[in-house]
Amino acid sequence: MSTPPNRRAVAVVLLIPLVVTLALWAFAWPAARIAPRDLPVGVAGAAPAADRLQQGFEQREGAFEVHRFDDEAAARAAIEDRVVYGAVVAGPEGPHVLTATAASPVVAQLLREAVTAAAPDGAQVQVTDVVAAPVGDPRGSALGASMLPLALAGMGAGAAVFMLGLRGARAALTLTGAAALVGLAATAVAHSWLGVITGDWWTEAGVLGLTVLAIGSAVAGLTALFGPRGLGVGALLMILLGNSFSGVTSAPHLLPEPVGAIGQWLPPGAGGSLLRSVAFFDGGAAGGPALTLALWSALGLAAVLVAGRQRTTAAPAGDQAPGSP
Template identity: 70%
Template sequence: MSPAPARRMIAVMVLIPVVVALALWAFAWPAARTAPRDLPVGVAGPAAAAAAVEDGLTRHAGAFDVHRFDDGAAARDAIEDRVVYGAVVVGAQGTELLVAPAASPVVAQLLREAVTAGAPADAPVRVTEVVSLPEGDPRGSALAASVLPIALAGVAAGALVTLSGLRGARAAVTLLGAAALVGLTATALAHSWLGVLDGDWWAEAGALGLTVLAVGSAVAGLAALLGTPGVGLGALLMVLIGNPFSAATSAPELLPEPAGALGQLLPPGAGTSLLRSVAYFDGRASGGAALTLTLWVVLGFTAVLAGARLRARTGTTPPQPEHPAPAPASAPAA
């Protein structure tokens, strides 16, 4: 056997376990280490009673980031503005726990267990859902399941643009059109048919389309700079890293560091946060996620255009077909 095929065989045998190990690390590690880490929660009520509740929450070192509010109305506003995930309100009528399953069903359940577990039997804690999930998706599983298809759509768009030989402005326009159509199609399915989203229809389509565009432009940009291997690198970053770190099934504050923070800097995580805001919270707290996605689009398009110019300068742009020159007429026989 010649050396070249042998090296390729060894490379494949080594590469497959490495990819599997990376995938298991990216998916299993966050799931195995899920726990609250500086999770924003609120406490409202008279100073003495609120201080007692706060002491109970801070007893779990590093688990909760407690915000104090004057009353239950202020706590509700903070939940609706996505400042906190929930709040404990202490008043004359007892203790009330305010939760927002739309922000994270897992966090809502965690707060129920943490607050109601220690409540006396004669004074149970009332639980009120401030922002609920729609009837079509009461557990939030459909929204969480949408992250991977949206990421794959973006990777497919970037890969197809690259493999089709589209460069520069043509590649950018194609990515923009594909992302817009994916956003419209996904919203028609998720909102109009399945009923798992209940926000503004066009805002949801814009959030989904922007997420696809961010992923697709990043993949196409890497391919424009690195060639075909850039598609693989982009897919690795967006699917194997971005998908499990997106916190779509939990919350960024429940993932181990730095997975939670890193996930929100990648398009799948930022897109999930943006979609939650526009679908359930009337667009509140959507600015940071929208800015993150926009920056990915700008960087991706810049790389696409820069890659096209670089290829043109170095002469690596595929030559355009030319019409063959007509064959010279044969000389008349003598």
């Protein structure tokens, strides 16, 4: 029996405010609670000056995770390998702040302000940007804005496969081909035209394509398993939570716990971190995000293939005449 029109109207009236409230929570709450949480930073130099710097960070309990280095060269190497977001070197003329705006302009500014505020009166704070953001995107805003279109592209690919009734290997090939083309097109725009990313062109295209494939195959897999309800679950995971929890516009370590960690387990967050690694850090710390994207892609495609095979196997049985053995 179909639902009466009045009941459907009431459901819509109640559902829209609920969805808007959920969206505001997912996007506005993390942004309003940005603060360092176990943020990896480095301290280098000789004691006791370096000890005082470390104690200054540790006074803010739970805010920073301090790594000690013997000298400035070791601290620079750690920044380039994405072990820490930045470092402070204790020197005879005052603290020397090493930042990486390519990793996070927000963290770089936070580190500069924190060291400057704690420096003794009259001390000069020197700042060096070890891995600078590209000229085409000095504030990182364009890179941060790129994740939503990729999430929408993956969501659209997964939904299209379901709506067009594609199954099995045909669905998997469609998702892979669409993701590859999106990766090429997005790299042409972001790298060749805008100059937002500056790493190896084909590696960046592969990362962008893998991000779209992870999202698209996850959505297609959910719809293959659960039907139309899978689209809702996919939109919740990939668009609402995945994009808002990604930390691409700030940094995962600045988001409330456990939001930052959850965001890195979802394709938009993992894709943003992997893109930064290959675009600016020669692949430093790329293993974890790459594995996350590969797992989402593999699980989603496996669900598509298994569901397609089950439907193919069930079809001949459904075609038998009633009463036949």
